[in-house]
Amino acid sequence: MDVSRTPAVRLLVSAAALCCSLALVAGCSGSTSQGERGKQADRTASAVAPMSGADLQSDYQKVIKDVLPSVVQIQAGNDLGSGIVYDDQGHVVTNAHVVGDQKTFQVTTANSENTLTARSAYSYPAQDLAVIKLDKMPKGLKAATFANSSKVQVGQIVLAMGSPLGLSSSVTQGIVSATGRTVTENSGGGGTGATIANMIQTSAAINPGNSGGALVNLDGQVIGIPTLAAIDPNLGNSAAPGIGFAIPSSTVKTIAGQIVKSGKVTDSGRAALNITGRTVVDGRFQPAGVAVVAVKSGGAADKAGLRVGDIITRLGDTDITTITSLTEALAAEKPGDRTSVTYIRDGREKKAHVTLGEQ
Template sequence: MDVHVPRVLLPAACAAVLLASLAACSGSPERAEEPTRQAAQPAAVRQASDLESAYQKVIRDVLPSVVQIQGRNELGSGVVYDTRGHIVTNAHVVGDEKRFQVTTANSEDPLSATLVASYPQQDLAVVKLDRAPRGLRAATFADSANVQVGQIVLAMGSPLGLASSVTQGIVSATGRTVTEGRSGGTGATLGNMVQTSAAINPGNSGGALVNLDGQVVGVPTLAAVDPNLGSGAAPGIGFAIPSSMVKTIAGQIVKDGKVTDSGRAALNITGRTVVNDDYQPAGVAVVDVADGGAADKAGLRTGDVITGLGGTDITTITSLAEALAGARPGQRTTVTYSRDGRSTTVDVTLGEQ
């Protein structure tokens, strides 16, 4: 009986593994695996080809909406906001200038443009072409609430002056709060930022971070700096202002010529960082309180030292700005402060910046 067991079990086992390939069921495991490998290889090639085609389609669709902006001192990128010639970019790209030369992806001839308004608090600005060329293509801005970690994204812009460049990566994180340096930035604290692994270099600022549906999910604004590299950027860590915020700010500038509703929470104070006896940051001293503002209504006054907002310890003016960046005007929270050596916590309804 032992002699006949292999003859019965071998075909049965082979059939169980290779039901879809009975002709290959010869009792040789190595031969049985060959068709599977051969079938898998073309599928992988097809998937790679499909992804490559998707990249190329997105680039064809979106790159004509990404421009290079040249001022007297700064060079950056921008995104066509509408067919009337409005272009959204970073405030630190326009700086204090009013006139610019704009080069589109389809033309080497620069077009003149004028600043409409800049909003350094969110590091956004809008310029307008003096004459919008025929066929100017506006970008489509996504709802950034739908951005997911792991999404493939392409960064488009003019890094180091190389116009119409494209890099690729993924969304590494969402909801980041970052503070820009004043050297090369506006010093603004920006909330709800999109973090990406796509390469972001000088000149990318103001460009487009785009998903594979051809929608702008953010405006690349800055790259992280590795303290161990001095002023060198940390590879693969870039940040973009989310598209929903871009639409909110740019839309107001286009409509009203200025920002009328920032969406940024504030205590409506002027403050400065104070240090303790060990010269360590210990809170934010209130220098001035705006009449009728959030802090005024909560009972804060000049000389108070803010040490907490909600559940966050406040040690510096930057930490206060970062805590406020994650909040909304009208939101109720608490402020902890010291006055005459006594600590007090009060409820506050946040105002608007």
């Protein structure tokens, strides 16, 4: 499946869903008076009653009231995106493809029409994340609460908040459609070309301008940053409705936390072979592997005995045909993991065991 950064596609709004409470009230041991039994019966009946549309609507409105003030609109040159207030020091986390090469930004909050100014703190395109810092932290602007995204479950109701098509403070609704997706972003049109693991797939509408905003659960916690929307090449690269992807909040906290503390990413958590490679084709002009064009001295590949000219065809049990497939295979690994690399040298297939390095 091809994907593009959100400023390149549009998705349809999914229908609202209702949920039911299945909690039961357990009785206590020992004798109970008739009056108390009647009260318990009333509480039990109330507990198993389905949540009404009004109750769900009230939950939505509470979440929006609590979280939307932490979501801002970012103007980066001629590009427009969204961001989330990360802390009370004025740091705002967003996508790297939103900030691009810009160093200064105009920021608009949900509660004010006044334009704030901000400067780049650090951009990390490999994970499509960046942090900017407001020159002045205005009153009333509060930091968002980030959830532990490892606890996100398929079927959870979520809200996407941001500035789609420049419509600031917009909210759409959907569910978590899947977790653990590995997705490669297009490198054209301002995208970073990043391969990002463990992404959250959602049916909440993600449109141009939503990038860098908030994907929020009904507890008012950010579970991810909307980043990509799927496109269907069979339909002329038009949008595939209801398929969007968000960088999980745990990854956001890890990367943004390092940037805020050190001004850069000191521990990416991304595995690497420490090579420069390019896709090669076979006699039928079909992708057939990754040729090693440079090896970092002392890096993972160097220690495993790989050298310039080798053609990598497999990492562990995964076939490698393109540089993208190699990047995606590495995205499922961690620095320090032990695996094997199958490669071709001088027309002969060889295998080496390698301890993966860090990107």
